[in-house]
Amino acid sequence: MSNGCKSNAPSSSGIYGPLTWFGNMVENCLKYAEAGRQAGKRVVGITCEFTPRELIIAAGGMPACLCGGVFETIAPAEKYLPSNLCPLIKSTFGFSVTKQNPFLEMADLLVVETTCDGKKKMYEMLGRDKPVHVLELPQKADDPDAMEHWVAELRKLKQRLETLFGAQIDDNSIRHAIRTMNRERALRRDLAALMKSDCPPMTGRELLDMKSIIACMPEDFVQYEKALSMLPGRTLDPPAESRVRVLLTGVPVPHGAEKVVDIVENSGGLIVSQENCTGIKPLLEDVDEEASDPIRALASKYFHLPCSVLTPNTRRMDSLRALVHDYRPDCVIDLIWQACITYDVESFQVRELVTNELGLAYLRIETDYSPSDSAQIAMRVQALFETVRAGSGRERNID
Secondary structure, three states, X not given: OOOOOOOOOOOOOOOHHHHHHHHOHHHHHHHHHHHHHHOOOEEEEEOOOOOOHHHHHHOOEEEEEOOOOOHHHHHHHOOOOOOOOOHXXXXXXXXXXXXXXXXXXXXXXXXXXXXOHHHXXXXXXXXXXXXXXXXXXXXXXXXXXXHHHHHHHHHHHHHHHHHHHOOOOOHHHHHHHHHHHHHHHHHHHHHHHHHHOOOOOOOHHHHHHOOOOEOOOHHHHHHHHHHHHHOOOOOOOOOHHHOEEEEEEEOOOOOOOOHHHHHHHHOOEEEEEEEOOOOOHHXXXXXXXXXXXXXXXXXXXXXXXXXXXXXXXXXXXXXXXXXXXXXXXXXXXXXXXXXXXXXXXXXXXXXXXXXXXXXXXXXXXXXXXXXXXXXHHHHHHHHHHHHHHOOOOOOOOEO
């Protein structure tokens, strides 16, 4: 918990522009996609950070994230999928069943990946209605042969995009897309770095919301720069010094699935870092803009993502160490979506790291998109914060 946060700037001074813009994110993306299609661009649906958006942009496409975060689409999906499947998978497919996701409906291609057995089988069902290209992600993080396989997979994706869209993707167009994506990553990374302060100028939920499901929209860049100029000096209510600093790790938090984020911050916490695929994880590394082989440079960047599907996933532990050092959380909350096996198993290693090496309080939360367990989660989070405030975080973890 920080001390003595004071500012002469009024609360939320000037920041409502960017917050309002990203508060209308879905509408903004829909207008952008519709205008892009009229100009001859294609919508390409993606479901994972391993998919290199740069290749899609270089082909004249608009990469749109399709990961479902809505509870209401799960029941329709369960008519086709097992009920004991990850809520992200069910919610994503539920949008296909209900035809409620306009980006999925207008997508000319779905580029998906083999990070999860449940997702792989769900993609087969999506493939009944849409063309699907599957990227086969290697599993061995440190194997040179795995990297070569991944390079070959990206070259096959380039060929598929060229054939389907009638586009010529040359090295210069890829490098231009790399520069554009690197700029977006840098702006979002700079926003995340504001949370390192003793007095962070925004909440974790506000930071989480400051992104779009379509990458590299020009107006997003404008709003990122506005936020970076306006946020310093902003104070929170309740103030940051009264809150428990939290590092959130684990599964991604797609749009609509912010239940746990809101519970944490409504219970007196402030999420200063989010080590997940919707947070800092995909922003930690840029792509080499001057590489002689831009596809190999893309493969290197994306294969370094510390995802729990890789083995061994020592990079995640290294990332957690660095984030704890930089963001100075009082505790770590490990979020697991029900039936997400890889993150569930890996939580044991995370707990050992956090409690034994880093000396912080730890809480593992396993949940789904339903609001039915919100009160129970809030009680557990409040107990964690009481432990932190009592100064016994080095002696206990809550589970």
